[in-house]
Amino acid sequence: MRSLQDAIYNWLTIKVVMDARPEDESAQQTFQLFDEILKEDFQAENVRVEKDEIMYLVSVMQEGEDKKLRFPVELIDIMINQIEEEPEKYPNYDTELK
Template sequence: MRFEDALFNWLQIQIVADGRPDDNAAKETRDFFVQILTEDHGVTELFLLKTDETMVHVKYVREGRSKLQLYPRESAEQLLSDIRSNPKYN
């Protein structure tokens, strides 16, 4: 899996896990993407730095270098929105 895809997938499922603290499947999926990012792509630190009105800021360390990646908030929160709007998941 490409690094960019794994990072965005991690972000979306991290937001779901944060928004649904009792959702163990979300936590397990998040951990799966953390494993991909650490083992396959050399990420040693990874966290949501902040969310503002329009962007989500992800900070990570890869190959010893600290990096910041910004994502449109609407895209980052889409999976959580989709889950919340589907009654079978609530």
């Protein structure tokens, strides 16, 4: 990822999926990956998310500086909306079957 904004976008998109599907281990693992990228590659800390009707508002501390980013709800929620519209395409595989 080239920028903090890209990293936060990916992190937030999968966070929304993970929050909506807490049993989805793939979402949890993907979230952990993006969370590590934020921390290790971008030295991002204390990520806070607020949502209103139009935007996700993200605050993050990076190298001692508080940064704020905004993302349209429709942009972030596209993945979870797609999963909810066509759940048969996104099964949650039981990891105990491995």
